Amino acid sequence: MVALNARGGHYAGAFLVNEKAVQMTEGSILKDQSEAGMLYRTGSRAETVTFQFVPASGSNLAVNMLFLPLPERQ
Numbered sequence: 001m002v003a004l005n006a007r008g009g010h011y012a013g014a015f016l017v018n019e020k021a022v023q024m025t026e027g028s029i030l031k032d033q034s035e036a037g038m039l040y041r042t043g044s045r046a047e048t049v050t051f052q053f054v055p056a057s058g059s060n061l062a063v064n065m066l067f068l069p070l071p072e073r074q
Contacts, residue, residue: 002040002049005064006030013056015039018049029059036066 004011004024012029014021017040024030024037040049055061 001038001042001066001068001070002051003036003038003066003068004030005033005036005066006060007033007062007064009060011056011059011063013059016050016052039065041070 002017004015010029010031012024014023016022022039024039030037039051042049051065
């Protein structure tokens with residue numbers, strides 16, 4: 001799973017993930033460094049993922065992209 005964490009304060013906006021717009025949250029914002037929003041979840045095989053990012057107006061930087069392993073699906 002790839003997630004975004006707002007290290008510098010609140011963050012709202014979108015990323016292009018594999019040429020598709022992905023909103024960070026639905027109807028809210030990432031409020032502080034204790035929250036993260038999911039950008040992308042991989043499938044059962046290795047794959048290439050591309051990200052394009054332009055900071056959203058009024059949002060704070062820095063942001064962290066988190067690459068987290070997920071448990072095997074049962």
